[in-house]
Amino acid sequence: MGIIYLEGVEKVFDVEGSSVVALRHLAFDIRxxxxxxxxxxxxxxxxxxxxxxxxxxxxxxxxxxxxxxxxATSRLPIGMxxxxxxxxxxxxxxxxxLLPVEVMGGDMEGAVARARELLHLVGLRGFEEKRPYxxxxxxxxxxxxCRALMNDPLLLLADEPFSALDALTRERLNLELQTVWMxxxxxxxxxxxSIAEAVFLGDRVLVMSARPGRVDREVEVKLPRPxxxxxxxxxxxxxxxxxxxxxxxEVTASSERGGAS
Numbered sequence: 001m002g003i004i005y006l007e008g009v010e011k012v013f014d015v016e017g018s019s020v021v022a023l024r025h026l027a028f029d030i031r032x033x034x035x036x037x038x039x040x041x042x043x044x045x046x047x048x049x050x051x052x053x054x055x056x057x058x059x060x061x062x063x064x065x066x067x068x069x070x071x072a073t074s075r076l077p078i079g080m081x082x083x084x085x086x087x088x089x090x091x092x093x094x095x096x097x098l099l100p101v102e103v104m105g106g107d108m109e110g111a112v113a114r115a116r117e118l119l120h121l122v123g124l125r126g127f128e129e130k131r132p133y134x135x136x137x138x139x140x141x142x143x144x145x146c147r148a149l150m151n152d153p154l155l156l157l158a159d160e161p162f163s164a165l166d167a168l169t170r171e172r173l174n175l176e177l178q179t180v181w182m183x184x185x186x187x188x189x190x191x192x193x194s195i196a197e198a199v200f201l202g203d204r205v206l207v208m209s210a211r212p213g214r215v216d217r218e219v220e221v222k223l224p225r226p227x228x229x230x231x232x233x234x235x236x237x238x239x240x241x242x243x244x245x246x247x248x249x250e251v252t253a254s255s256e257r258g259g260a261s
Contacts, residue, residue: 002029003187004053004155009062010212011048022048024212026062033185037198039244040208040216041252046191048213050157053189054078067154079148079186081161085140087132093119094128097146104151111150118146121183122176138169145177149184156181158190162197171229174200178226195248199240200227207247210254217247 009026012019022045030036038046051057052064055071055078066076079100087096094115101111119125122142132140141161148156162170174197181188192198198205202221209216221240223231231237 002034003032003067004030004189005063005065006049006052007063009052009059009064011045011052011057012060021212023059023214025214028206028215028218030187030189032187035181035188035190035201035203037190037192037202037205038208039192039195039198039205039248040213041210041248042193043211044208045211045213046208047159050080050159050189050191053155054080054157076155077151077153079151079153079156081141081144081148081156081158083160083163085132085137085144087140087143089132092129092131093124093135093143096132096143097150099147100150106151115146115150118149118180119143121180122146136169138165138173141165141173142176145180149180149186152184153186156186156188158188160191160193163193170194170197175229177201182226195241195244196232198244199223199237200232205244207244207251209251216251219244219247 006029007027009023010021011023012021026049038049040046048057052059053066053071055074055076058072064071066078069076071078088099091099094112097115097119098108098111101108116128119128122145124139124142127135127139135143144161162173165173178201190201199221205219205221206215207217207219208214219240223236
């Protein structure tokens with residue numbers, strides 16, 4: 001059993017008096033320090049999985065364990081980054097990164113050094129006293145990543161964090177996220193719609209079926225690390241992207257035929 005474990009997970013939402021099954025028969029586990037990527041059609045439950053792992057919502061059925069505990073009833077150190085950075089505009093970059101430590105009542109003296117270290121790691125040395133409005137979108141997401149890592153989380157959850165950025169900025173942030181992850185070795189669950197991003201970042205990629213979501217197939221990405229952008233031009237990288245694209249096309253076709261279950 002991995003550090004994260006899901007078995008027989010179902011999630012049912014009540015929408016205007018009707019039951020909508022978002023997840024059914026969902027099962028997978030994640031090794032400690034692994035970078036796992038989820039891909040699948042819109043509405044297949046990828047974001048719902050992140051919310052269940054974070055303890056924000058509970059599964060309707062099944063078993064969920066993060067570090068051996070039920071995330072719905074345990075206060076676990078979990079970091080999250082979203083499509084938008086959600087920075088506090090009146091706080092400096094440094095103070096935004098320090099926010100989780102303040103909320104948890106942690107050691108601020110040690111936290112300041114840790115925050116500066118993280119900001120340096122993502123290329124933001126010298127921006128500590130800037131406000132969010134003075135940053136580009138990519139820089140804001142770097143700040144959000146640092147904030148999510150401040151409490152040395154057991155698990156980092158990322159819900160399409162780079163989807164709103166231009167292609168070049170997105171590639172740079174993929175490189176920086178890989179560097180941060182290889183340094184911290186935090187376990188990561190990353191949601192994306194980009195097949196190339198999934199292959200570049202992931203140790204494994206899980207392809208989700210259409211709603212109700214379940215794991216349709218698993219692809220282990222055996223590309224050496226650290227990965228440089230040039231790896232995207234190699235035959236192995238192209239092979240993985242084709243394989244994932246075929247899987248997504250089959251999932252979509254099955255849904256259109258009414259074959260999803």
